[in-house]
Amino acid sequence: MASGGTVKPYPQFDANADAQTLYKAMKGLGTDEETILKLLTARSNAQRQQIALAYKTLHGKDLIGDLKSELGGKFETLVVGLMTPPVLYDVHELRSAIKGAGTDEKVLVEILASRTPKQVKEIIAAYKKEHNADLEADVTGDTSGHFQRMLVVLLQAGRQQGIDAGKIEQDAQDLFAAGEKKYGTDEDTFITILGNRSAEHLRKVFEKYMTISGFEIEESIERETSGGLKSVLLAVVKCARSVPAYFAESLYFAMKGAGTDDKTLIRIMVSRSEVDMLDIRAQFRKMFATSLHSVIQGDTSGDYRKTLLLLCGGNDA
CATH class of the missing domain: 1.10.220.10 (Annexin)
Structure with missing residues (x-):
């Protein structure tokens, strides 16, 4: 079964020719949206960056600026997203989630739970460069409680590598003792284990947890936690699985x-x-x-x- 991305680098790539095609699609009366969308979805992000550079060199204009002025609504948002380098796209989404009216917790959860530690470090560095601000400080200023603590753990990007066979049984027992086994929940244990172990290790822990408790870990999280903490723990578990x-x-x-x-x-x-x-x-x-x-x-x-x-x-x- 095929795996990976649906968008691949275009084999006969010519940045100048593509820049000219896009320029013509936006020049004069009316915009040729069909040409724009077909071209951009058939180029990789790295190729789109080269097209933007060629466009500026040839026409002295900003490609994203021109696209914004010619397109509108959800289509414009989608196209501008495709034109943004991946790390900067994550930075933009996180910044909007924190700095908009209210906090969009869903965005914080999705990005921080699904990116690799290396990607999280790249996002933090790019956020600093773009906004001259500390991502962790901005996140903690906008969140609270156990939810905030779990996000901070994910921002440390310090997950162990591989599987620590000696810790599987203990981690499963600790999770059981922190939730199903006691009255009330020890959220810190959930945060420490789910935030710091590798995906491969966690999958083994979840299997062991099932044999000890008779429950899938997701069922226990649903019962034992609530609000933002529940959302982020479930996202981490689901991402560890797949x-x-x-x-x-x-x-x-x-x-x-x-x-x-x-x-x-x-x-x-x-x-x-x-x-x-x-x-x-x-x-x-x-x-x-x-x-x-x-x-x-x-x-x-x-x-x-x-x-x-x-x-x-x-x-x-």
Whole structure:
């Protein structure tokens, strides 16, 4: 089964030719949206950065600025997202989540629970450079309690590597003692173990936990915690089991029911299109007995829909 991203580097890439194509698509009366969306979804992010550079060299204009002035709504948000380097995209999403009206906890949870320690370190460095601010300080200034503590642990990006066989049984016992076994919950134990162990190690701990307690760890977290802490612990557990399955579920709930959570839909389609969108598609079909492609098709419209479908890759998705 194919895995990885749906968007690959374009083999016959020519940044100058692409820059000219985009310039023509936006010049004069009316905008050729079809050309823009087809070209940008067929280039990798690194290639899009080269196109932006060529565009400035050839026309003395900022490509993102021109796209913003020609496009609108969700389609514009999606295209600008595709034009942003991945680390800066995460930085932008986190900054908006913290600095907007109220805190968008969902964004903090999704990004910090699903990125690798190396990626988290890159995000922290880029955040500092972009905003001359400390991401951890901004997060702690905007959150509180056990939820804040878990986010701070994830921001340390200090997960152990590999599996520590000697700790599996003890970790499972400690989690059991911290929740199901006692009256009240020792949240700090959940935070320490789930925040600091590797995904491979945690999967072994979850198996052992099941044999000790008779429950899946997710069931215990649902019962023993609440609010933001519950959300972030569940996200960490789901990502330890399977990052693509975590995103498949997030996409499903973004489009299920009345109204679409377009912010989540755009963020996942942009950030995963070159990473693991093929795996997300496969998990989506397995988990929900329908294709991601058909759900996007039924839930969106216009150029926005066309772009999402191209990022989704093929109608068997």
